Amino acid sequence: MGKATSVNNKLYSVWNHFIESGELTPNLLDPFIADSWQRSREAGVNPHRCSNCKSHLEVDTISNLPAELVKAAYPVVEEVYDSVRGSGFRVCLVDANGYIIYSIPQLDATVNINWTESSVGTNAIGTAIVTGESLQIIGIEHYCYDFHNLTTTAAPIFDRNGNLLTVLALIGPSSEDHSHVLTMLVKAAGKMVDRFKILAKNRQLKTYNQRLTNIFNMMSDGVIIFSSNGTIDLVNPAVEHILGRPAGDIIGTTLQNLLDARPGSIEDFMLKGNSFSDVEVFMDGPQGKIHCLASGNFSRNEDGKVDSGMMVLQNMDRINRLVSRFTGARAQYKFNDIIGNSAPLMESINIARMATMNNSNVLLTGESGTGKEVFAQAIHNASFRHKGPFVAINCGAIPRELVASELFGYVEGAFTGAKRGGSIGKFEMASGGTIFLDEIGDMPFELQVALLRVLQNRRVTRIGDSKEIPVDVRVICATNKDLRSEIEQGNFREDLYYRLNVISINIPPLRERADDIPQLVKHFLGQLGRRNENVLSILEPEIIDKLKRYDWPGNVRELQNVVERLVCTASQNRVTSGDLPPEIISSECFYAGEELQASPVTMYKQKRKQMLAEEESQQIISLLQKHQGNITRVAEETGFSRMTIYRKMKLYNISRDDCL
Numbered sequence: 001m002g003k004a005t006s007v008n009n010k011l012y013s014v015w016n017h018f019i020e021s022g023e024l025t026p027n028l029l030d031p032f033i034a035d036s037w038q039r040s041r042e043a044g045v046n047p048h049r050c051s052n053c054k055s056h057l058e059v060d061t062i063s064n065l066p067a068e069l070v071k072a073a074y075p076v077v078e079e080v081y082d083s084v085r086g087s088g089f090r091v092c093l094v095d096a097n098g099y100i101i102y103s104i105p106q107l108d109a110t111v112n113i114n115w116t117e118s119s120v121g122t123n124a125i126g127t128a129i130v131t132g133e134s135l136q137i138i139g140i141e142h143y144c145y146d147f148h149n150l151t152t153t154a155a156p157i158f159d160r161n162g163n164l165l166t167v168l169a170l171i172g173p174s175s176e177d178h179s180h181v182l183t184m185l186v187k188a189a190g191k192m193v194d195r196f197k198i199l200a201k202n203r204q205l206k207t208y209n210q211r212l213t214n215i216f217n218m219m220s221d222g223v224i225i226f227s228s229n230g231t232i233d234l235v236n237p238a239v240e241h242i243l244g245r246p247a248g249d250i251i252g253t254t255l256q257n258l259l260d261a262r263p264g265s266i267e268d269f270m271l272k273g274n275s276f277s278d279v280e281v282f283m284d285g286p287q288g289k290i291h292c293l294a295s296g297n298f299s300r301n302e303d304g305k306v307d308s309g310m311m312v313l314q315n316m317d318r319i320n321r322l323v324s325r326f327t328g329a330r331a332q333y334k335f336n337d338i339i340g341n342s343a344p345l346m347e348s349i350n351i352a353r354m355a356t357m358n359n360s361n362v363l364l365t366g367e368s369g370t371g372k373e374v375f376a377q378a379i380h381n382a383s384f385r386h387k388g389p390f391v392a393i394n395c396g397a398i399p400r401e402l403v404a405s406e407l408f409g410y411v412e413g414a415f416t417g418a419k420r421g422g423s424i425g426k427f428e429m430a431s432g433g434t435i436f437l438d439e440i441g442d443m444p445f446e447l448q449v450a451l452l453r454v455l456q457n458r459r460v461t462r463i464g465d466s467k468e469i470p471v472d473v474r475v476i477c478a479t480n481k482d483l484r485s486e487i488e489q490g491n492f493r494e495d496l497y498y499r500l501n502v503i504s505i506n507i508p509p510l511r512e513r514a515d516d517i518p519q520l521v522k523h524f525l526g527q528l529g530r531r532n533e534n535v536l537s538i539l540e541p542e543i544i545d546k547l548k549r550y551d552w553p554g555n556v557r558e559l560q561n562v563v564e565r566l567v568c569t570a571s572q573n574r575v576t577s578g579d580l581p582p583e584i585i586s587s588e589c590f591y592a593g594e595e596l597q598a599s600p601v602t603m604y605k606q607k608r609k610q611m612l613a614e615e616e617s618q619q620i621i622s623l624l625q626k627h628q629g630n631i632t633r634v635a636e637e638t639g640f641s642r643m644t645i646y647r648k649m650k651l652y653n654i655s656r657d658d659c660l
Contacts, residue, residue, distance in 0.1 A: 011140045012148075019047050032131065033122065033141050039130070040121035040143040050113065050120040050144045065095045065166055070102055072199045073166065076192045077104060080170070083184060089172030094125050094154075096164045115169075120144050124152035125169045132156055132164070134189070136182045139174035150174055153181050155189035157196070168192060222292075222313035228306045230255040242292065242315045244285045255311070258284055274298075282467075283313070291316040291469050316424075317431045317472065331377035331390035331434070338374060339523045340516030344508035347643045348375070355503045356382040361455070363440075363500050364478040365639055366507030369557030372478035373438060375507060380434040385474055388433025391426050396442030404447055405463055408454070414464025427460045431471045440500065441481035441492060448493045455499050475500065482639060506641050510552040510559060517548050520556065524563040532567075539566070543575050550584045617652035620645065624659035631656070 014028050015037075022041060024034055040047075073093050081091040081104040093102040098116035100107060113119075117126035121143025124135055134155040140148050153170040168189045170181055216223060222239035226232045231254055235247050243250065243258075250258070259281055275297040282289040296311040338349060355362050356379055364372040373392065380390045398406055405414075409425030426435055437443070443451065454460050455475060459468040477500050486492035510517070521539055539547075543566075552558055562584070566575050577585065620634065627633040635642045649656070 008140060015140050029141075032127070032133075032135065033137070036117060036122035036127045036130070037143050039117055043118040043121075045118065045121040045143060047121065047143055048145050050146050065101060068199060068203075069165065069196060072195045073102070073168075073192055076168070076188055076195065077102060079191075080168070080185065080188045084170065084172070084181070087172060087176075087178075089170050089178075089181075092125075092169040092171060094167040094169055096129065096166070098126060098129060100169075101166075117143075120147070123147060123150075124154035125167055128154035128156045128167055128169075129164065132158070134182065134186050136179070138178075148174070151178050151181075153178070153185050155182075155185045157189055157193055159196075160200075165196065166192075220318070222315075224250075224255065224311045224313065226255050226309050226311065228308060232258070233308075239313060242313055243283055243290060244287065280316075281313075288470065293319060316428065316469075331380045331386075333374045333377040334381045335378045338371065338378060339520050340513060341519075342508075342513035342515045344513045344641070344643055344647070345516060347641055348505055348507055351503070351505050352379050353382065355379050355505070359383075359385075359474055360502040361474070361500050362476045362503045362505060363483075364476065364505050364507060365483075366478075366480065367509045367553075367555055368480045369555035370507040370509055371556050372480075372507055373436065375505065376434070376436045376476045376478065379476060380436075380474075383434075383474070385433050389430050390434050390436065391430035392436040392438060393426050394438045396439035400444045403444055404450065407447075408450070408460045408462055410463035411465045414462070422462065422464075425460060425462065427454060427471050427473055428469060430473045432473075434474045434476055437475065437477045439479060440477040441479040441483055441486055445491060445493070448496050452493065452496045452499060455496075484637075484639065504639070506639065506644065508641075508644065510555045511550075512644065512647065514548040517559065518544050520559055521547065521563055524560050525567070528564060528567050539563075539575055543577070543580070546577065546580060546584060613652070616648065617654065620648055620652065620654060621659055624654070624656060629656040629660050 010028070014025050018024055018037060018041075024037070029037075070093065077091050077093055081089075084091070091104050092100045094115060095101050098114045098119065099112055100115070115123055115125040117123075117130055120126065122137060123142050123144075124137045127137065128135055136151065136153040138151045142148055142150065142152070151170075151172050151174045155168045157165050157168065159165050168185060170178075170185055172178065172181075216236050219236055219238055222242045223236045224232055224239055225234040232251050235250050237247075239250065240247055275295075277295045279294050281292050281294045283292055284290075293314040293316055294311055296309055298306045298309040301307045335349060335353065338345070352362075352375055362376075362379060364375055366372055376392075377390060380386060393406060395403065405423070405425065407425050407427060409423050409428055411422040412420055414422070454471070457468070458472065459470050461468050483492050483497050483501075487494045487497060521544065525538065547559070547562070554561075562581060565581065566579055569579055619638075623634045623637060627637075631642050631645050635645050638645070640648075648654075
């Protein structure tokens with residue numbers, strides 16, 4: 001005991017000399033103590049009284065140690081305290097700022113000392129924060145006189161990035177030897193690190209689980225988790241959306257009861273526990289069967305037996321819409337893209353706009369080149385189906401033997417050369433949107449009954465299959481033929497005609513809306529100007545007049561080609577009459593009264609044109625007499641609009657009163 005007192009006296013002399021002079025006697029202090037005293041002095045710490053205290057409320061605000069880490073440290077702190085109980089020691093958990101955030105026994109109810117070196121000078125807690133080392137400081141080794149009767153022991157704890165998390169500390173009297181305490185505290189700190197690692201791992205797993213849950217819930221594909229006997233345990237919101245049923249109605253049912261697959265397709269997988277991919281299935285929904293594409297996998301237990309499985313569902317309607325979107329099955333044109341404001345054109349546009357407000361079938365009639373597909377696309381884009389696909393098919397451009405497979409699809413093995421896995425048809429691809437059947441008058445007669453059945457039932461049956469697939473499509477058809485005449489000749493079914501001809505829109509030929517030609521020419525020149533440099537931006541008025549007097553058998557398409565030809569052949573960016581195509585020049589000869597100078601071919605054409613006009617005039621007179629002057633009935637029988645009938649009557653100088 002005398003030796004300890006002697007050491008303390010000598011150490012006190014060293015401390016007192018340093019406090020008064022700032023000088024240290026060599027070799028009488030451990031280097032880390034000497035360094036700490038120097039830092040404390042430089043920080044201006046009062047060596048005679050420590051006064052840097054804050055309230056517990058302020059400490060709670062300042063502390064950056066997560067509450068979950070403090071909670072995880074409780075058992076270790078309590079275990080250490082059990083080892084030193086009755087010795088006068090306090091076990092503390094200190095944050096990186098030097099404040100005690102948990103203590104056994106509890107601290108004074110009002111104040112909390114800041115234990116950093118810059119606040120209270122050398123002590124095990126503050127010095128450990130600076131050095132990052134576990135250490136013990138006894139009695140007079142403390143810089144502040146108030147701590148000369150204490151032994152402080154501290155073990156810092158860091159995260160995996162080397163950042164200080166907390167300090168585990170013991171504060172007690174210096175009257176006895178407590179050298180064993182440092183070893184015990186270091187071991188306890190190791191336990192705390194292990195607990196923090198477990199906590200971090202659990203937090204990481206929780207984060208991963210939350211991410212997986214978010215992915216599970218936000219997937220646009222439906223996901224079904226089921227047990228080994230097929231009982232459904234969990235579904236994501238996409239399944240609820242696809243099936244139109246809440247999760248509570250689905251969970252607990254069996255997959256077999258919910259599923260209507262092709263015989264042997266999934267049952268075989270379920271029995272054998274093999275994975276399956278892209279199998280067509282039909283799921284039970286409140287409004288009937290729902291066509292889906294299914295893929296699945298199974299997990300096995302330690303014995304190799306299937307204990308659960310997962311199925312991913314994709315709604316075929318959505319797949320078809322995506323396929324259509326990324327394969328160009330989209331409508332480009334809108335009503336604003338239809339050039340012209342003549343009365344005949346505006347009448348057709350007005351009817352087409354009314355057609356956008358419903359889901360009825362539309363029949364577009366008109367000569368080739370009048371823009372029937374532009375109208376079809378505009379109707380689609382202005383309807384509630386505008387986000388769905390727009391699938392066009394030319395019934396006259398497909399070989400007769402392939403029309404059915406193109407429209408309705410086929411299953412694997414349906415015919416020689418059928419693709420493996422089969423193929424969906426245009427009706428399925430257009431589901432949720434619009435199908436445009438161009439040149440409907442050229443559809444093979446034997447297939448018209450199948451089309452009629454689809455229109456009536458809204459279901460298609462693939463070639464080689466017996467299962468009906470529901471489709472949600474709007475049908476827009478177009479033809480340049482007189483379908484009534486085709487019916488009389490036995491080429492077109494009358495019942496199909498009435499099914500298609502719910503809303504009839506006749507697209508006027510260009511010769512009946514010649515006033516739109518200047519706008520069309522300007523539009524086509526603008527298009528060409530965007531594609532090429534140094535092109536014409538305008539045509540002379542006399543050239544426009546000549547174009548307006550031509551009868552345009554090829555309609556807008558022919559005009560577009562003529563304008564492009566003029567641009568390509570014009571010399572010095574100027575078009576003359578000689579640059580016009582021969583057929584337009586020939587027609588000019590007729591209009592100028594120069595019939596005798598025209599060629600025999602031209603004379604024949606003009607003579608035939610006159611004969612056709614006379615026949616058309618006589619036909620209108622006969623129909624007016626037949627229907628007692630009722631313009632509406634005449635229009636219905638001819639397939640023309642009422643405005644067109646009025647215009648032709650004016651052209652041929654026909655009076656309705658003369659026909660009564």
